[in-house]
Amino acid sequence: MKTPIFQPRTDRETKLIENTKEEFRAILTERLNQLLNEANKTVSDMTGEVENYPDPTDRATLESDRNFELRIRDRERKLISKIREALERIEDGTFGICEECGEEISEARLKARPVTTLCIDCKKKQENDERLRGL
Numbered sequence: 001m002k003t004p005i006f007q008p009r010t011d012r013e014t015k016l017i018e019n020t021k022e023e024f025r026a027i028l029t030e031r032l033n034q035l036l037n038e039a040n041k042t043v044s045d046m047t048g049e050v051e052n053y054p055d056p057t058d059r060a061t062l063e064s065d066r067n068f069e070l071r072i073r074d075r076e077r078k079l080i081s082k083i084r085e086a087l088e089r090i091e092d093g094t095f096g097i098c099e100e101c102g103e104e105i106s107e108a109r110l111k112a113r114p115v116t117t118l119c120i121d122c123k124k125k126q127e128n129d130e131r132l133r134g135l
């Protein structure tokens, strides 16, 4: 038996849903700010440093550090856009609804992974499909 958390029936439930939405909005906003701060820090660390390493070996190390940071930033960038999308879904009322089957995603799953757009069943199905296709 699923507990519907995003489709209100009574005033009390409406209030609960508002609180839950606020809770997720707070979690997502905080995570977004963290990521944006880290991203800014990385960018300022990366500017104007190369001239301080005249030795080619040091420079190579610095370059690979930089590639590493760029990869991290790529992952952060994806997460940032996922968080922004989740915040938009909170606004338009589709947050917590599986985009595959239209069922509500369990609150426990949302707590563990607020940016998810799939319920656990659809997620498992997707992972199985990917395994079958060798991804």
Ligand SMILES: [Zn+2]
Pocket: 098, 099, 100, 101, 102, 103, 118, 119, 120, 121, 122, 123
């Ligand atoms: Zn689903």
